[in-house]
Amino acid sequence: MAIATLPRLTEAQIRKLATEQSFQRGDRYYRQGRILNPMRQDLVLWADCQGSELYQPRIKLGKQGVVSADCTCPYDWGGLCKHQIALLLAYVHQPDTFHVIPPLSEMLATRSREDLIELVELMVQRYPSLLSLVELSTAQPQPGKALDLSIYRRQAQRALRQEDMEAIATDLQLLIDTAKQLFQQNNWLWAGALYQMLLAEITASYDDNLQAIDYDGDVCVVAQDAAEGLGKCLAQAQSLDAETRAIWLHTLLDAVLQDIELGGIDFAYSARDALLEWATDAEWEWIEDRVRGEIQRSSSNRWTRDALVRLLADRQKQQGSNETASKLIHELGSPEQQAFLLVEEGKIETAMAIARQHFTHLPGLMLQFADALIAAHATTQAVELVAHLAQQEKSRGHYQQWLTKYYQEYGDPQTALNWQQQIFWESPSLEGYKQLQDLGQKAEAWEQLRDEILQKLQRNKQLLLLTHIAFYEQNIERVLELFPQLKQWEQSRFRQPLAKAIETTHPQMAIALYKHLATQAIEQKNRPAYREAVQHLQRIKAVCESCNTQSDWTEYIMQLRSQYPTLRALHDELSKAKL
Incomplete structure (x- = not known):
């Protein structure tokens, strides 16, 4: 080209x-x-x-x-x-x-077979890692011949021992591609064997160390592909022998349990769906026995226990046995699962007693429980429960937010406003002020409430928040009044927006602010900071021109150049900007 x-x-x-x-x-x-x-x-x-x-x-x-x-x-x-x-x-x-x-x-079109073999040998001698690719190419399944799974297993194990995540994922993907090719050729038995081996090897190797470097989830994606492929092969497995089916299902279950052990990171998440869909009733008996054993061993881990019980219950629901699923939760489920189920069954008081006893220290879960009560038309009980918790010291902000949202949705803006005020004064912020404004306007009470808020903030000397509010309301005169009272570190966040806002009304003060910003940037002594300084200097020049004080600009820029004679990068940026 x-x-x-x-x-x-x-x-x-x-x-x-x-x-x-x-x-x-x-x-x-x-x-x-x-x-x-x-x-x-x-x-x-x-x-x-x-x-x-x-x-x-x-x-x-x-x-x-x-x-x-x-x-x-x-x-x-x-x-x-x-x-x-x-x-x-x-x-x-x-x-x-x-x-x-x-x-x-x-380049290679005219080379003989012997030449190509010699070339490959030289390449392998120089780069021994290429030998695995050569071996893999010889393992491609041939018509009428059994798949040599040991070669692929060595490739998978070699890939998983590497420390570079991109290399691990790339090498494993080559094996996934081979399995996909086999499946597309309707050779689902060998495809399933390859998928099973890959999923088993990845599951066995995916410990905390591998998870720590798999921050983009590359290996999880490969495991997902393997689990999904194995599920597709099971769908074709009407004539598959019982021993092979058991191996495949054990591998899927191992992947599901590994994901639960890791905290539910969606490791090979389709393994769960395949297991639920394709295990026969007879096969599910030994699967359930193993899961029950895991439940006993994990009795102290709430999340793990919930996930395991949910797996058993989902199987029964899938089979149309909702009553059996409910019995499983009542028998094996955590207090949280039992409480939510009781709400569905309409046993509200029993469910609330469990909730108060077991998870009032978990605000997120308690609010989910309140939502479940609302869905079950137990609205009064939900609101009373959350309102009681909102009076407690711990995590009350979560409950106050829930009540604010509830009263907004159910058309009581004044009560929503009252709860939002409690949230605001717990931790005053500009965002909280905006939320109060929105609710106050809906309740037609904003003007009076606004004055009360600003007066209280002034009494409490919360000058930084008052400045933020003044900027938000575009009250620049108020900003100018508050700005000198701020601490230096507080002023720094307002200098640039304030300078821009007062270029026409207070040009000299704007110039002073821009000069301060330019000096701060120059003192950082790096090229990106010099470029930032140039932007401030360009504003100074523009303001001076609008005020017909170009001589002040000329004097200032000459003084600035002479003040930093050795900063070549600065002078370079000034010249580029024609300053």
């Missing part, structure tokens, strides 16, 4: 792809000549980049610019790394230095 037909990029576009720090470092790497052996194959760029060691950045381009990028460095803090930035800058400024090579299919 000719250079002229390649996507065009600019430094400005590249800058948007990285943090400012990464861009500056990548720019420095490019200018220092650290990009070595740059190559282009169709729309893919790569090179060696000399950093603390030799790294290999790789960039794939498209019509809209960068499509994907990776690098052998450990950078993972957002945007492109400095090595990728250096590579892109080399592409923008020195495209002719890139060695253009044809696609692999063209």
Whole structure:
């Protein structure tokens, strides 16, 4: 492909792809000549980049610019790394230095079988990890031959021992793709065997350490694919022997129990659905025995017990046995599950007694219980329960918010306003003030209430909140009155918006505020801060021009330049902005 037909990029576009720090470092790497052996194959760029060691950045381009990028460095803090930035800058400024090579299919088309084998051997000698890919290619199932599952198992175990999450997920995905291919070829028996092996290996390996580095859930996604695939194979398994069915179902159950053990992180979540749907009644007997054993062992863990009991109850509901499901909850369920079930059964007083005894210390759960009472038309009991809890010291804000929302929804704005006032004075804030305004206007009581609030805040010397409110109400004169009374750290959050608001009404004060902001930024002594300072300086210049005091601006900017003679980056930014 000719250079002229390649996507065009600019430094400005590249800058948007990285943090400012990464861009500056990548720019420095490019200018220092650290990009070595740059190559282009169709729309893919790569090179060696000399950093603390030799790294290999790789960039794939498209019509809209960068499509994907990776690098052998450990950078993972957002945007492109400095090595990728250096590579892109080399592409923008020195495209002719890139060695253009044809696609692999063209390069190898004329090579003999012996040549290709020799090439693969050389590659494996240099990069031993490639041997696993070669072995995997030989394990592809052939018509009439059994699947050598041991090869795939070694691949899965090798993948899970790695420390790089992207490499783990990529290697496991290759095995998932093979299983999908087998299923698409209607070879669901071997597909199921591969899915089962993968799910079993991932479940056995997914401990706290692996979970800690799987912060994007990449391995969980692979486990989900394996569980979903295994469920599809079970759906085709009318002639599957009992022993294999048991192995598959045990693996699905192990994944479900692992997810519960991990706290419900949606690890292979479709395993639960497959287990409930495809286990026969006879198979469910041993599944239930095992789950009951887990319930006994986890009696002190409320969440785990709830999840296990819910699994058994959901099976009975799925089979149309709602009465049996209810009996299970009454027999094995936690107090919370029993209380919610009693509400559904209309046994309100018994349910409330359990709630008061067991979970008044859990406001979130108690409010869910109140919602359940509302749904069961036990409205009076729900409101009385929450109102009582709202008078207690602990967590009363949660209950006050529930009551405010309840009275809003049920058309009593004045009572909602009363509860919202309690919330506000517990922790006064601008957001709370806005909520009071909304409710006060609905209750047609806002004008008087507003005066009372502002007077009380003034008596309590809550000047910072009063300033926020004045800004919110666009009362700039009040802001100007309050601003000098604020502490220095409190003033800092208002300087810029205040300066902008008073450019025409109080230009000299606006200039003074902008000067303070510019000086603060310059003193940080880094280029992003200099750019911020330039923005403040541009406002000073504009205000001076509007007031016909250009001479003041000229004197100030000359003084500023002379004050910082050695800050080259600052002078560079000033020159760029024509200041």
